[in-house]
Amino acid sequence: MAKIQVKTKINGEETEFLCQPYDTVLDVLRRDLNMTGTKEVCSTGDCGACSITMDGRLVCSCLVLAAETEDKNIETIEGMAKNGKFNVLQKTFLEHAALQCGICTPGMLVAAKSLLEKNTNPTETEIRYWLAGNLCRCTGYDKIVKAVQAAAEEIRENA
Amino acid sequence: MNEMDNKWIGKNTIRPDGADKVTGRAEYGADTIMPGMIWGKVLRSPYPHATIKSINTKKAEELDGVFSVATSADCVDFPVDTPVILGIQDIRWMARNVLAKEKALFHGHPIAAVAARTEEIAEKACELIEVDYVVHPWAIEIDDAIKPDAPILHDFIKFDGKPSNIAGTLEHKKGNIEEGFKDADIIIEKEFETAAVHQGYLETHACLVSVSPDDRTTIWSSSQGQFMVRAMTSFITGIPQSSIRAIPAEIGGGFGGKTIVYLEPVATILSKKSGRPVKMVMTREEVMRASGPTSGSKSKVKIGAKNNGKITAAQGTFYLQAGAFPGAPIRGAAGCCLAPYDIPNAHTFGYDVVSNRSKVAAYRAPGAPIGAYAVECVLDEVAEALKMCPLEFRLKNAAKEGTKAVHGPTYPVMGYVETLEACLSHPHYKAPLKKLQGRGYASGFWFNAGGESSAQVNITEDGNVVVTTGHPDIGGSRASIANITAELLGIDVNRVSVLIGDTATIGFSNLTGGSRVLFASALVVTESTNQVIDILKDRASKIWNIDKEAIEWENGEARPAGDNAGKFKPLSLVELAEQATPTGGPIGAGHQVNTVGAEGGFATHICDVEVDIELGIARVIRYTAAQDVGKAIHPAYVEGQLQGGVVQGIGWALNEEYIYNKEGKLDNPGFLDYRIPVCSDLPMIDTILVEVPNPQHPQGVRGVGEVPIVPPLSAIANAIYNAIGTRFYSLPMSPPKVLEKISD
Numbered sequence: 001m002a003k004i005q006v007k008t009k010i011n012g013e014e015t016e017f018l019c020q021p022y023d024t025v026l027d028v029l030r031r032d033l034n035m036t037g038t039k040e041v042c043s044t045g046d047c048g049a050c051s052i053t054m055d056g057r058l059v060c061s062c063l064v065l066a067a068e069t070e071d072k073n074i075e076t077i078e079g080m081a082k083n084g085k086f087n088v089l090q091k092t093f094l095e096h097a098a099l100q101c102g103i104c105t106p107g108m109l110v111a112a113k114s115l116l117e118k119n120t121n122p123t124e125t126e127i128r129y130w131l132a133g134n135l136c137r138c139t140g141y142d143k144i145v146k147a148v149q150a151a152a153e154e155i156r157e158n159a
Numbered sequence: 160m161n162e163m164d165n166k167w168i169g170k171n172t173i174r175p176d177g178a179d180k181v182t183g184r185a186e187y188g189a190d191t192i193m194p195g196m197i198w199g200k201v202l203r204s205p206y207p208h209a210t211i212k213s214i215n216t217k218k219a220e221e222l223d224g225v226f227s228v229a230t231s232a233d234c235v236d237f238p239v240d241t242p243v244i245l246g247i248q249d250i251r252w253m254a255r256n257v258l259a260k261e262k263a264l265f266h267g268h269p270i271a272a273v274a275a276r277t278e279e280i281a282e283k284a285c286e287l288i289e290v291d292y293v294v295h296p297w298a299i300e301i302d303d304a305i306k307p308d309a310p311i312l313h314d315f316i317k318f319d320g321k322p323s324n325i326a327g328t329l330e331h332k333k334g335n336i337e338e339g340f341k342d343a344d345i346i347i348e349k350e351f352e353t354a355a356v357h358q359g360y361l362e363t364h365a366c367l368v369s370v371s372p373d374d375r376t377t378i379w380s381s382s383q384g385q386f387m388v389r390a391m392t393s394f395i396t397g398i399p400q401s402s403i404r405a406i407p408a409e410i411g412g413g414f415g416g417k418t419i420v421y422l423e424p425v426a427t428i429l430s431k432k433s434g435r436p437v438k439m440v441m442t443r444e445e446v447m448r449a450s451g452p453t454s455g456s457k458s459k460v461k462i463g464a465k466n467n468g469k470i471t472a473a474q475g476t477f478y479l480q481a482g483a484f485p486g487a488p489i490r491g492a493a494g495c496c497l498a499p500y501d502i503p504n505a506h507t508f509g510y511d512v513v514s515n516r517s518k519v520a521a522y523r524a525p526g527a528p529i530g531a532y533a534v535e536c537v538l539d540e541v542a543e544a545l546k547m548c549p550l551e552f553r554l555k556n557a558a559k560e561g562t563k564a565v566h567g568p569t570y571p572v573m574g575y576v577e578t579l580e581a582c583l584s585h586p587h588y589k590a591p592l593k594k595l596q597g598r599g600y601a602s603g604f605w606f607n608a609g610g611e612s613s614a615q616v617n618i619t620e621d622g623n624v625v626v627t628t629g630h631p632d633i634g635g636s637r638a639s640i641a642n643i644t645a646e647l648l649g650i651d652v653n654r655v656s657v658l659i660g661d662t663a664t665i666g667f668s669n670l671t672g673g674s675r676v677l678f679a680s681a682l683v684v685t686e687s688t689n690q691v692i693d694i695l696k697d698r699a700s701k702i703w704n705i706d707k708e709a710i711e712w713e714n715g716e717a718r719p720a721g722d723n724a725g726k727f728k729p730l731s732l733v734e735l736a737e738q739a740t741p742t743g744g745p746i747g748a749g750h751q752v753n754t755v756g757a758e759g760g761f762a763t764h765i766c767d768v769e770v771d772i773e774l775g776i777a778r779v780i781r782y783t784a785a786q787d788v789g790k791a792i793h794p795a796y797v798e799g800q801l802q803g804g805v806v807q808g809i810g811w812a813l814n815e816e817y818i819y820n821k822e823g824k825l826d827n828p829g830f831l832d833y834r835i836p837v838c839s840d841l842p843m844i845d846t847i848l849v850e851v852p853n854p855q856h857p858q859g860v861r862g863v864g865e866v867p868i869v870p871p872l873s874a875i876a877n878a879i880y881n882a883i884g885t886r887f888y889s890l891p892m893s894p895p896k897v898l899e900k901i902s903d
Contacts, residue, residue: 042829132840133837137358
């Protein structure tokens with residue numbers, strides 16, 4: 001099968017790749033671009049570990065075909081820290097011990113960032129429902145929710 | 160040193176591996192690549208029980224892009240009648256679990272494997288492998304496996320002299336059980352069932368293996384023990400351990416499920432036969448079908464007590480699924496279930512039952528939640544019959560220092576009573592409840608473990624510190640080790656770097672498991688660091704030309720003491736490191752030992768549920784977990800262990816279960832149908848860290864990781880009973896079951 005040539009933007013950087021029609025964005029990120037920060041856990045859209053944003057919309061990269069990213073803006077975990085500085089969520093996740101094994105963390109951070117871009121003052125319930133598609137098996141979510149609350153507070157204070 | 164003086168121990172420092180994990184830089188099992196790497200895939204049995212008459216791999220080998228094929232014929236042969244014990248595993252079974260030999264024993268059992276240029280080609284090649292099976296009847300559930308005419312999985316396993324699926328038993332006895340029940344004013348006996356549940360670690364099993372023509376082998380993989388990976392791969396492939404270097408990747412959760420190998424020996428064989436590095440990554444479906452889970456169970460518990468609330472006798476019988484090969488965690492069920500109590504007469508019995516399911520693997524306090532579920536529910540019924548508060552009833556029968564436990568030991572200093580008292584005085588205990596809400600209590604115990612550990616502490620040329628240990632860090636142990644090292648050396652914690660060595664760079668260290676890592680690594684790191692301090696004092700003594708004994712180490716510097724006090728300007732770690740070469744050379748020390756003195760852990764939980772009687776959903780609305788943690792070196796990560804364990808227990812109690820269909824095939828091998836708790840299911844999980852230091856440990860550490868999963872099953876069952884007046888004797892208490900019971 002002939003491969004498809006795709007031109008897209010990943011974390012602000014123009015990127016070109018060749019993919020099979022059936023390859024997902026996750027396949028291309030991890031296998032072809034060696035951007036392994038985005039994690040593969042279920043491959044069926046049930047866990048959120050491969051969360052990325054595409055033109056600002058939070059998606060599971062295992063459910064989006066690579067060919068669909070033509071001319072899109074993709075943001076992954078690798079683009080979250082800017083100029084060698086943590087995003088506020090990365091900082092509060094560390095301060096609140098909101099990770100144990102860390103495999104869900106990239107997806108969790110991408111999803112939480114997407115929430116705070118829409119709502120800088122979410123209730124605990126809003127945070128819990130927004131992150132309901134991001135599984136974590138280690139933490140029981142308690143410290144994750146607190147880290148998101150702390151980040152939201154910091155964003156509001158600096159607004 | 161006064162505890163209040165601690166600068167780093169007990170502080171929530173930023174973990175040394177944190178930045179890597181929030182930026183995506185951390186390398187997990189599936190994140191490593193090598194030039195020339197090819198991909199391995201596994202062919203799995205379509206039948207739950209079948210004899211393998213022959214395997215023809217010719218067509219697969221001939222497919223373009225295929226480099227090598229592996230079957231059990233490529234593994235070392237371990238006769239079924241000779242045990243080969245490694246830790247708690249028997250390599251006879253491990254080898255046959257990795258690649259089936261005589262029989263396929265569960266749907267999904269690996270039969271053969273292929274390495275090819277791409278995963279797609281490897282998958283296609285697997286389909287070209289011809290396997291001649293003779294299909295047998297199968298048994299999935301315990302009742303079907305132990306009935307008289309059950310299909311027998313292993314002909315050589317005998318019970319009562321006959322071929323059987325009961326592969327082993329274990330028993331604990333104390334006092335005289337008949338007399339104990341005679342003394343009782345009230346006796347309650349109940350039967351329970353729990354479903355098999357998976358550890359549910361999010362990272363699937365993955366490895367990359369490269370074997371050179373002289374058999375020198377490098378394994379990158381995510382596991383709970385690089386030394387376990389080396390040893391098991393060595394056994395199964397025949398390559399000596401000295402030729403294998405196992406490099407631990409970051410581990411994306413394990414909970415016991417990564418204490419054994421699945422892929423590493425297979426990838427080693429494929430790499431050896433192809434001369435190429437081979438990468439293998441399981442899909443989620445493969446993880447669910449062929450790794451883990453922990454046992455489903457059937458049990459019966461009988462408890463007798465006097466009207467004054469004293470328990471006179473307790474008896475428990477536990478049948479646990481082992482999966483396809485012997486090794487169910489009956490010790491955890493029969494050994495832990497009565498451990499929190501001082502009971503004069505007791506008898507517990509465990510049965511290890513094989514059936515046509517995937518081989519069970521350890522899961523957080525293996526077996527203990529199953530035993531505690533039955534015992535703690537019956538205790539609740541006894542307390543109710545005696546009209547006693549369930550916590551006061553437990554307090555009245557609580558084990559203390561000096562109590563002889565049913566499973567053998569006489570307890571040293573321990574904090575079980577303190578967890579009960581902490582719950583009794585917590586606001587949660589008296590908080591009001593609404594209609595259809597109920598509160599439940601339960602306690603739990605886990606043995607905790609010591610075992611082999613190694614550490615090396617090196618001072619860098621610029622006077623900072625690198626600590627290397629041999630245990631994969633599964634939940635933040637590096638942060639605690641950094642705290643301890645910084646405390647002992649009296650330096651800023653950010654000057655300490657903590658690394659996990661591979662099998663070639665650090666001495667043998669046993670598994671990350673049994674809640675042993677911080678207990679054991681703190682011991683060897685403390686000893687190594689104290690040796691380093693001794694060396695530093697020696698170097699200062701050379702510089703000052705005074706006795707080493709006349710020098711003290713304080714606040715990160717050597718100071719002249721006694722008669723010499725104030726005579727010389729103190730020498731800092733940086734200054735001593737600068738002068739390392741003229742004063743004797745590199746500064747560092749290592750220690751390796753079989754650690755002993757790990758004492759058991761106790762917990763008591765309070766749980767509130769609210770039951771939606773229209774939808775059958777029981778929802779946990781408040782949870783408080785009290786636990787004797789010995790000493791919390793990094794309190795936030797200790798709390799994290801409690802919170803994570805509780806939530807896994809909530810999943811076990813309310814939703815998670817392995818569901819098999821009529822063909823003996825798992826029907827829910829993914830996170831859509833195997834539903835682990837999600838963020839919106841839960842409240843915050845409150846924790847009470849009770850600190851009764853372990854006197855046998857320099858920092859007072861007790862294992863904390865496993866106990867938290869022990870009480871939730873029964874705490875939730877007891878809470879549901881108090882909410883709706885209906886008792887559940889079978890897990891999970893999922894919406895269909897709750898609805899069915901309510902409508903009865």
